[in-house]
Amino acid sequence: MIDFSPNKDQVQIQSLAKKFAREVIRPAEIELDKMADPDAVFSSELFRKTIKSAYELGFHKMGIKEEFGGLGLDPLTTALVWEELSYGGIGIAATLLAAPVVPLFLSILASGNKKLIDQYVRPYCEDSEAKHITAWGSSEGNIGSDGSNYHDPKVRHETKAVKDGGEWVIDGAKSSFVSNGGIADCFLLFANVDPTRGIPGSGIFLVPNGEGVVRGKAMDKIGMRVLNQADISFDNVKVPAEYMLTPPGDMYPLMHNAIKTVGNIGVGYLAVGIMRAAFDEALAYAKERVQFGKPIVEHQAVGFRLFEAFQAIEAARGLLWKASWKLANNPLGDLKFSAAARVFATNMAMKHTVEMVQILGGYGISKEYTLEKYMRDAKLLQIMDATNEIMTIKGVALL
Ligand SMILES: Cc1cc2nc3c(=O)[nH]c(=O)nc-3n(C[C@H](O)[C@H](O)[C@H](O)COP(=O)(O)OP(=O)(O)OC[C@H]3O[C@@H](n4cnc5c(N)ncnc54)[C@H](O)[C@@H]3O)c2cc1C
Known part of the structure; x- marks a missing residue:
C-alpha cells in the first residue's frame, strides 16, 4: 500500500523545480528581501522577470485541468514541486500558490460556465508573461x-x-x-x-x-x-x-472550508521547503565550523538540534503527503488532515528555523547568511490563511 518512490514524470518536474528554485528563485529572493521599500520590490525588473520565468515553465497552472489549458497535475505531484520551489524562497513560491486562485476556483466550480472559463481560465493558462495574477x-x-x-x-x-x-x-x-x-x-x-x-x-x-x-x-x-x-x-x-x-x-462554510483544505496544504509545503533550506545550511556549516578542536556537529548539543530538525522535516512532509493524498481522492480533501499537517509543519518551521540560526551562533543573525531570513519568513506561516489557533479549533471540531 505504501510506496514513497515518485514516478518518472514526477521526478522530471521535481528536478525542473529544484533547478529553478536554486538557480532563479533563491538569488532573486535574497536580493529582493534586502530592499527597504516594499513597493520597489514589486515594481522591480528582478521580481517581474522571476515570476515571468516561473510562468514560462508552467508553475502557475499546475493544478488546473488540462481541458482548460492547465497542466492537470494531481495533488501528490504538485506537492513535490511546491516543496522544491519553497526551498528556493517562500515569497516567490507563495506568489505562485496564490496566483491561480480565481482560475482554479472557476475551473473546479463552474466547469459548465464556458464563457467565464474562456475569459478567465484559458488566458491565464496561456499567459507566459505573468500578466495575469x-x-x-x-x-x-x-x-x-x-x-x-x-x-x-x-x-x-x-x-x-x-x-x-x-x-x-x-x-x-x-x-x-x-x-x-x-x-x-x-x-x-x-x-x-x-x-x-x-x-x-x-x-x-x-x-x-x-x-x-x-x-x-x-x-x-x-x-x-x-x-x-x-x-x-x-x-x-x-x-x-x-x-x-x-x-x-448554508453552502458557505463548506466552500470556505474547502478553500482552507487546499490552501493549508500549500502553506504546509512552504514550511517544509523553508525548514529543509535552513537545515541544509546549518548542517553544512556545522560540519565546517571548528570549536573546541572539532567540527561543531560533533558536539552533541549541536548534533541533537540537527537530528530533531531532520525528524521534523520528514514527519511534516509525511503528514502533508497524506493530506495531499486525501485531496487527490476527493476534490474537497479532508480538512482535518490539512489542518493537522499545516499546523504541525508551520510550528516545526518556526521552531527549527530558530534552532538553525542558533547553530550558526553570531553568524546566524548576520545577513551574510540566509538563516535569519528563513526565521523571519517562517513567522508568517503560522498566521496566513487563518492562524494556527483557528485551524486547530477547526480540527478539534472534526475529531
Ligand atoms: C502571509 C499572510 C498572507 C495572507 N493572505 C491573505 C489573503 O490572501 N487573503 C485574505 O483575505 N487574507 C489573507 N491573510 C490574512 C489572514 O487570513 C489573517 O491575518 C488571519 O486570518 C488572522 O487574522 P488577524 O490577523 O486579523 O488576527 P486576529 O483574528 O485578530 O487574531 C489575533 C490573535 O487572536 C487569536 N484568536 C482569534 N480568535 C481566536 C479564538 N476564537 N480562539 C483562540 N485564538 C483566537 C488568533 O489566533 C491570533 O493569535 C494573510 C495573512 C498573512 C500573514
Whole structure:
C-alpha cells in the first residue's frame, strides 16, 4: 500500500523545480528581501522577470485541468514541486500558490460556465508573461479570524454586494493582508449579500481589476517580503450577475472550508521547503565550523538540534503527503488532515528555523547568511490563511 518512490514524470518536474528554485528563485529572493521599500520590490525588473520565468515553465497552472489549458497535475505531484520551489524562497513560491486562485476556483466550480472559463481560465493558462495574477480577499479591518465565525449573525463582511438589475454593485475594502493584492488583475472576493446571516450571508465573487477598484501599497513586514500583500478597495464596482460564483447561505462554510483544505496544504509545503533550506545550511556549516578542536556537529548539543530538525522535516512532509493524498481522492480533501499537517509543519518551521540560526551562533543573525531570513519568513506561516489557533479549533471540531 505504501510506496514513497515518485514516478518518472514526477521526478522530471521535481528536478525542473529544484533547478529553478536554486538557480532563479533563491538569488532573486535574497536580493529582493534586502530592499527597504516594499513597493520597489514589486515594481522591480528582478521580481517581474522571476515570476515571468516561473510562468514560462508552467508553475502557475499546475493544478488546473488540462481541458482548460492547465497542466492537470494531481495533488501528490504538485506537492513535490511546491516543496522544491519553497526551498528556493517562500515569497516567490507563495506568489505562485496564490496566483491561480480565481482560475482554479472557476475551473473546479463552474466547469459548465464556458464563457467565464474562456475569459478567465484559458488566458491565464496561456499567459507566459505573468500578466495575469489573481488574489483572494476575505480579511477586512474587523474580519480576521472572524472570517471563520459562521455562527454569530452580527459578524459579517462589511464589503457588500447589492443586486441592481443584471449586475452586482460592490463597495467596501479588504485588509492589507491580501496576498498578491497590489499586483493582481482579478480577485476572488468575499462580499456580504444578506446582512441577516452573518458571515454565511456572503457570496464569493469574481471581480476583475477595473474602474472603482483601487489596489493599495505593499505592506512592509518582517518576513516573506517577496510576497506582495496589499489592501484593495471597491467603490461602486459593477460586475455581471454571473460573476457571483457561490451564493450566500448554508453552502458557505463548506466552500470556505474547502478553500482552507487546499490552501493549508500549500502553506504546509512552504514550511517544509523553508525548514529543509535552513537545515541544509546549518548542517553544512556545522560540519565546517571548528570549536573546541572539532567540527561543531560533533558536539552533541549541536548534533541533537540537527537530528530533531531532520525528524521534523520528514514527519511534516509525511503528514502533508497524506493530506495531499486525501485531496487527490476527493476534490474537497479532508480538512482535518490539512489542518493537522499545516499546523504541525508551520510550528516545526518556526521552531527549527530558530534552532538553525542558533547553530550558526553570531553568524546566524548576520545577513551574510540566509538563516535569519528563513526565521523571519517562517513567522508568517503560522498566521496566513487563518492562524494556527483557528485551524486547530477547526480540527478539534472534526475529531
Ligand atoms: C502571509 C499572510 C498572507 C495572507 N493572505 C491573505 C489573503 O490572501 N487573503 C485574505 O483575505 N487574507 C489573507 N491573510 C490574512 C489572514 O487570513 C489573517 O491575518 C488571519 O486570518 C488572522 O487574522 P488577524 O490577523 O486579523 O488576527 P486576529 O483574528 O485578530 O487574531 C489575533 C490573535 O487572536 C487569536 N484568536 C482569534 N480568535 C481566536 C479564538 N476564537 N480562539 C483562540 N485564538 C483566537 C488568533 O489566533 C491570533 O493569535 C494573510 C495573512 C498573512 C500573514
